[in-house]
Amino acid sequence: MLNFIIRRLLALPLIMLAVTFLIVLVMQLIPPEQRAVAFTTNLQQLGRVQEIIKTNHLGGSVFEQYWLWLGQALGGNLGFSRTSGQPVLATLLARFPATLELSLFTLVPLVWVGVWLGAQAAVHRNRAPDAVIRVIAVLGYSIPSFVLGIWLLVIFYGALDWLPGTGNISNDSAILLMTGSVRRVTGLVTIDALLGGRLDVFWDGLKHLILPAFTLLVVGIPALIKGTRASMIEALHSDYIRTVRAKGIAEKVVIRKHARRNALLPVATLISLSVSGLLQGAVLAETLYGYPGVGAWAAQAAAAGDLPGVLGFALLAATIVAVVNLLTDLAYTVIDPRVRYA
Amino acid sequence: MNRSLIALTIALAASPALATPADTLVYQISSATASVEPAQAVVTYDVLPVMQMYEGLYLNNFGKYEPLLATRFTQSRDGKVTTFTLRKNVKFHDGSAMSCADAEYSMRRTLLVGNETSLAAQIRANLLNLSGFTPEVKKTYTFAKLSSLVKCNAAGQLVLTLERNVPSLLDSITQTYIVPMKALVAGGDWSGTARDFEAFIGKDVSNSSLAQKPDGTGAYQFVARDPSRFVLKGFEGYWGKAPALKNVILQKVDSDTARVLALQKGDADIAVIPDRDTLAKLKGVSGVKVYEDLPTHDLTSVVLYNQSVKDDKLLPAGQLAENNMPLNFFGDVHVRRAFAALFDTKTYLRDALKGYGLARHTTLPTNNWAEVKTLNPPAYDLKTAEAELKQAFGGKVWTTGFTVPISIFAGSGVSEVAAGIFKQNIEALNPKFHATISSLELSAANASLLGGKLAFNPLTWGGADPDTNLRGLYSSGGILAPATNINDPKMETMLNQARDAVGQAARKPLYKELLTYLNQQTYAFPLPQPSIFAATVSSLKGYENFNRTNLFKVLSK
Numbered sequence: 001m002l003n004f005i006i007r008r009l010l011a012l013p014l015i016m017l018a019v020t021f022l023i024v025l026v027m028q029l030i031p032p033e034q035r036a037v038a039f040t041t042n043l044q045q046l047g048r049v050q051e052i053i054k055t056n057h058l059g060g061s062v063f064e065q066y067w068l069w070l071g072q073a074l075g076g077n078l079g080f081s082r083t084s085g086q087p088v089l090a091t092l093l094a095r096f097p098a099t100l101e102l103s104l105f106t107l108v109p110l111v112w113v114g115v116w117l118g119a120q121a122a123v124h125r126n127r128a129p130d131a132v133i134r135v136i137a138v139l140g141y142s143i144p145s146f147v148l149g150i151w152l153l154v155i156f157y158g159a160l161d162w163l164p165g166t167g168n169i170s171n172d173s174a175i176l177l178m179t180g181s182v183r184r185v186t187g188l189v190t191i192d193a194l195l196g197g198r199l200d201v202f203w204d205g206l207k208h209l210i211l212p213a214f215t216l217l218v219v220g221i222p223a224l225i226k227g228t229r230a231s232m233i234e235a236l237h238s239d240y241i242r243t244v245r246a247k248g249i250a251e252k253v254v255i256r257k258h259a260r261r262n263a264l265l266p267v268a269t270l271i272s273l274s275v276s277g278l279l280q281g282a283v284l285a286e287t288l289y290g291y292p293g294v295g296a297w298a299a300q301a302a303a304a305g306d307l308p309g310v311l312g313f314a315l316l317a318a319t320i321v322a323v324v325n326l327l328t329d330l331a332y333t334v335i336d337p338r339v340r341y342a
Numbered sequence: 343m344n345r346s347l348i349a350l351t352i353a354l355a356a357s358p359a360l361a362t363p364a365d366t367l368v369y370q371i372s373s374a375t376a377s378v379e380p381a382q383a384v385v386t387y388d389v390l391p392v393m394q395m396y397e398g399l400y401l402n403n404f405g406k407y408e409p410l411l412a413t414r415f416t417q418s419r420d421g422k423v424t425t426f427t428l429r430k431n432v433k434f435h436d437g438s439a440m441s442c443a444d445a446e447y448s449m450r451r452t453l454l455v456g457n458e459t460s461l462a463a464q465i466r467a468n469l470l471n472l473s474g475f476t477p478e479v480k481k482t483y484t485f486a487k488l489s490s491l492v493k494c495n496a497a498g499q500l501v502l503t504l505e506r507n508v509p510s511l512l513d514s515i516t517q518t519y520i521v522p523m524k525a526l527v528a529g530g531d532w533s534g535t536a537r538d539f540e541a542f543i544g545k546d547v548s549n550s551s552l553a554q555k556p557d558g559t560g561a562y563q564f565v566a567r568d569p570s571r572f573v574l575k576g577f578e579g580y581w582g583k584a585p586a587l588k589n590v591i592l593q594k595v596d597s598d599t600a601r602v603l604a605l606q607k608g609d610a611d612i613a614v615i616p617d618r619d620t621l622a623k624l625k626g627v628s629g630v631k632v633y634e635d636l637p638t639h640d641l642t643s644v645v646l647y648n649q650s651v652k653d654d655k656l657l658p659a660g661q662l663a664e665n666n667m668p669l670n671f672f673g674d675v676h677v678r679r680a681f682a683a684l685f686d687t688k689t690y691l692r693d694a695l696k697g698y699g700l701a702r703h704t705t706l707p708t709n710n711w712a713e714v715k716t717l718n719p720p721a722y723d724l725k726t727a728e729a730e731l732k733q734a735f736g737g738k739v740w741t742t743g744f745t746v747p748i749s750i751f752a753g754s755g756v757s758e759v760a761a762g763i764f765k766q767n768i769e770a771l772n773p774k775f776h777a778t779i780s781s782l783e784l785s786a787a788n789a790s791l792l793g794g795k796l797a798f799n800p801l802t803w804g805g806a807d808p809d810t811n812l813r814g815l816y817s818s819g820g821i822l823a824p825a826t827n828i829n830d831p832k833m834e835t836m837l838n839q840a841r842d843a844v845g846q847a848a849r850k851p852l853y854k855e856l857l858t859y860l861n862q863q864t865y866a867f868p869l870p871q872p873s874i875f876a877a878t879v880s881s882l883k884g885y886e887n888f889n890r891t892n893l894f895k896v897l898s899k
Contacts, residue, residue: 034789039459041385043803044814046792047821048458051474055458080549084569085376085388087549095569150599158603165609166600167570171368171591175573178566290595292569300373305785 001333004341008326012319017070019318020311024066027307032058038305039082069311078315079308083300088312092294096316097187098168099293102285103278105190105209106216110278111271114221118228119263123255125233133225140222145281149215149288156211164208166290173204212285219281220274227270231263238262264335272328276321362611364899365588367882370601370610374594375572378564379553380519381455381462382546389461391572391592394894395435396519396558399426399445399500400512402806404639404890405709407512411440411520411559412500421507421844426500426515433579434522435556435563442494447523447534449492449500454532454539457546465514468810469504475544483543485536509841509849510807525557526550561585561895570594574894586898605630605877611899612878612885618696621875629880635698636874636889640806642707643869645685645760645798646815647672650827652794653747662735664743664774671744672798675863680730681798682720682867684767685760691870694759699870704857705815708871711846712808712853717861719868728771743774749796752781760800760869794824800869808853809841816865828865 027035036052039045053059057068072079078088086094121133157165164170169177169189176182177189182196189205235241236259244258245251282295290296294313301309332339362368375387383392399412412426432440456462458474466472470491472479495501504511527533529551532542547553556564561582562574572592576585593610595601602620604610606627615621618634625632650659651669659670672678691699700708703717720726732740748764750757765777782790790796803822805811814820816828817837836859840852860866878885887896 031789033793034785037785037788037792040788041459043788043791043801044464044805044821045384045459046788048463048474049789049792051458080546082548083376084374085378085548085553091569098569150597153597153599153603157600158607161607165603165607166595166597167593171571171593174568174571175566178568178571178573287596288600290570290593290597290600292594296596297569 001341005326005330008322008329012322015322016315016318019314020069020073021062021066023311023314024069024307025062027305027310028062028065030305035305069308073311073315078312081297081301081306081309081312083304083306083309084297088308091297091309092312092316093187095292095294095297098189098291099279099282099286099295101168101188101190101205102209102212102216102282102291102293103275104188106213106220106278107275109213110217110220110224110274113217114224114274115228115267117221118225118267119232119255119260121225121229122232122236122263130229133229137222137225140218140225143218145215145219145284146288148218149211149285152211152215153289163210164204168205168208168291168293169201170204170208173201176201208291212289212291215285215288216278216281220277223277224267224270224274228263228267231266232259235259235263261335265332268328268331268335272324275324276317279317279320362608362879363589365586367587367590367612367894367897368593368610369590370593370595370604370613372594372596372598372601372614372616374570375567375592377548377553378556378572379547379550380521380558381452381550382457382460382548382553384459384461384464387592387594390892391556391564391574392519393560393892394562394574394590395556395560395564396521397560398516398518398520399428400516401891402513402516402640404637405707405711405806407516410516411445417844419844421509422504424502424504424511425495426502428498428500429581432559432581434525434559435577435579436522436525437579438522438524440520440522440559442498442500444523445500445520446492446494447526448520449502449518450488450534451521451526451532451542452518453488453491455542455545455547457544457548460546461517463544465518468510468514469508471506480540480543485539488539507842507844510805510810513806513810516806520559521552522557526552529555561893562590565589583895585895587894590894605879608879610879611882612876615875615877618698618875621877622696624877631878631880631882631885633876633878633885633889634873636876636886637700637709638707638871638874639709639890640707641802641804641871642702642705642811643800643802643871644705644815644866645682645800645869646822646826646866647678647681647798647864648794648796648826649673649829649865650794651797653797660735662738662742662744664776665745667744667746667797671746674734674739676730676734677739678864679720680727680734681764682864683723683727683730684764684771685867685869686722686763686767687870688722689763690759694756695870695872698873698875700873701870702868704861705866705868706808706811706853706857707804710806710808710811712850712857714854714857717854717857719861720864724767724771727767731771740772741774743772743776745776745778747797748777748779749782749787749790749799750779751787752783754784756872757800791822791825794827796825808849809837812853812856812860813837813841816860826865830863830865833859833863 032053033049035058036049039052057065081088081091084091117133121130124130153165156163182198182201185192185195190202193201193205241259244254282293283299286293286296287299298313371387373387375391377388378392380392380396383389397410401408401410411429413429415424415426417424428442428445452462452465491503493501523534531550561577561580563577565573565575574590576588598616601613605613621632624630649672657666657668659668661668702719703715706713748761750761761779768775768777803815814822818829836856840849840856843849843852881899884897
């Protein structure tokens with residue numbers, strides 16, 4: 001097992017190298033002049049394009065450019081992001097807690113509700129609850145997330161005034177955090193507010209999480225419902241379940257103790273995919289709700305041709321996905337003791 | 343889709359506005375403030391906070407230069423030496439008093455640091471004619487040279503000694519912000535000496551100590567920032583009148599819908615409105631004030647012709663065909679005049695600018711002091727266009743025909759309307775005349791423009807001084823030269839004469855002569871200048887003045 005973990009951790013740098021190299025390679029498809037123009041902000045700067053190409057080595061080969069970035073990155077310098085106006089590492093550190101908080105507040109209900117609904121749909125297959133749950137899944141698949149986000153904003157912020165419209169915290173609470181009146185420990189607003197004993201700030205942060213988390217939930221839940229349903233149906237029709245039922249064990253126990261556990265293996269894979277999906281969804285949800293996470297920044301960086309910013313985000317995303325995959329593989333051994341890694 | 347949702351938003355958001363505190367301004371912007379290093383900042387939402395925290399010796403108040411950290415200036419007869427008398431009792435936000443040494447250091451630093459896209463680079467180009475720090479330039483650009491350009495005299499005045507008269511000097515002065523030397527040196531910035539001079543030549547200082555901890559003399563001082571907010575408070579030691587609004591929060595909100603909602607609900611005092619359709623829907627909404635027709639500042643919209651397009655797909659110079667055009671198509675003055683006469687300005691004003699645009703006289707910005715209101719640009723007239731095209735290329739254009747490529751910027755409604763007007767009128771004039779429209783992403787379009795690949799296109803150009811504007815647009819040494827390929831020695835001489843004359847009174851008649859000549863040559867023609875639109879809460883006062891100065895200190899509630 002330890003060997004397996006070490007091997008997987010050793011593969012992580014290779015994944016990072018491959019991901020970042022691919023990004024530089026794809027950027028290289030755009031002519032240097034066009035990439036240089038992306039550095040400019042007005043027509044007066046167009047006369048500087050050749051200088052920009054030279055200073056930023058945009059005219060060099062993909063290997064030259066990658067080597068330059070890699071040399072910096074290995075020294076702990078991920079470069080400077082034009083879009084954030086700060087070093088990439090500082091930007092990631094400032095913004096990642098917001099994305100993590102949003103992801104955590106989304107993932108827990110996503111897994112809980114998604115798995116429960118999927119299991120219920122399987123247990124009540126072809127009956128009313130199944131039909132309702134499948135409609136929910138189809139709706140989740142069908143509604144474009146940006147449309148849903150705007151609807152939620154208009155209804156719950158605009159019309160009803162129940163929830164805040166933008167950001168991860170109100171201006172008043174933000175100033176308390178920015179000026180140190182509420183100490184930043186984890187960077188997660190809700191946790192820091194609780195640690196600082198500020199229930200008002202905690203409640204404020206929580207209210208700001210509801211709309212973006214709900215949007216991500218609606219986007220992410222159909223896959224989990226359908227996956228769990230299919231996996232559960234397969235488990236419920238397996239021979240061992242038939243045997244258990246023949247022994248006269250109560251149906252609730254059959255489902256909880258025998259069917260659900262066996263159905264969880266593919267569901268664990270789906271959950272790990274949901275984490276990657278949350279990162280992608282964060283780009284949209286953060287942009288829509290002005291949530292100051294890495295997703296919104298990555299979208300800006302990509303649009304502005306901010307290569308260090310894009311590469312920084314890619315490193316973070318690759319690390320998260322690789323770590324989550326590793327944890328998922330380890331979770332398999334817990335769910336199914338027959339799974340062993342050498 | 344988005345527009346209809348915004349309409350729904352406005353209809354649904356019926357709850358009464360709960361205003362932000364009376365002493366606080368919440369300004370919701372569409373993109374975040376990045377670097378607030380005054381030598382670097384050129385992007386709108388970087389410049390905006392910089393202008394509140396820092397001050398130059400003079401202020402550009404809508405084309406009029408007003409004393410700020412200087413009280414007056416004198417100039418030598420040849421315009422090369424300018425002496426600024428500095429204001430007394432000015433303090434930096436760190437509590438230290440401003441001295442001439444600070445002004446000297448700030449000016450020298452601006453002429454030293456900053457990468458190729460920085461504000462400092464633009465100032466160097468303007469004052470020193472430096473297009474960049476090439477190895478050759480670096481050899482001669484020494485600390486001794488810089489010191490001789492900028493120094494304090496015995497009377498504590500700042501003296502600027504340039505190699506030539508720079509007519510747009512004050513424009514650069516307004517953008518050279520005065521910073522505290524001691525604080526910067528202590529923070530690891532340039533020492534102000536020859537010791538580390540070379541290390542700071544053209545250095546990107548976006549992440550300087552000043553960017554991390556801003557320290558200027560402005561009416562507002564930095565409080566804190568997070569990824570979506572930039573917070574300022576009124577500076578108690580400010581030399582001028584204390585601002586009415588004590589706190590300012592610049593808040594980045596990406597979603598147009600969220601910003602519009604925030605304005606209606608009183609969560610924002612000013613919100614960036616995406617378009618005029620949204621603005622029209624906000625008109626009459628309780629608690630919201632809309633501004634439909636505010637003037638632009640130092641900007642000019644023009645259609646610029648390329649006299650020698652660099653595109654292999656085009657015909658060699660002088661050759662004509664119905665399905666193509668020659669590289670030098672717009673090198674013929676009759677073609678240029680014809681295309682100007684083909685442009686239906688009224689339709690453009692109605693469809694692209696929704697009726698809000700200023701009529702133009704020349705290609706100078708409407709607020710420019712050298713504007714000549716007795717001149718008139720070519721008018722929309724199909725008969726004139728026909729007559730000119732019958733003379734073009736010795737009369738061959740009319741009989742042979744042409745196909746002109748028009749490039750538009752993806753997502754730019756204004757350029758789509760302009761292209762549509764050209765295409766419709768070109769093709770209506772003669773069945774042998776054609777136009778093809780293709781769409782380019784903005785950075786690709788700008789790269790094509792710079793590469794001289796675009797035949798003609800509308801663009802917006804800026805600059806406070808007529809020389810900055812006209813040289814950039816027309817001169818063979820100007821920034822847009824690769825996109826225009828104009829080669830007109832007579833015009834260059836006129837440009838130089840107007841630049842080298844000292845004082846507005848002496849320059850004005852020279853510009854009248856030059857602008858008259860440019861109207862005849864029609865290297866470009868002006869488009870109606872779009873008006874600015876905005877929306878604020880109705881309790882906010884002074885927005886018209888803010889539009890002219892960009893200073894929060896003129897706002898109140």
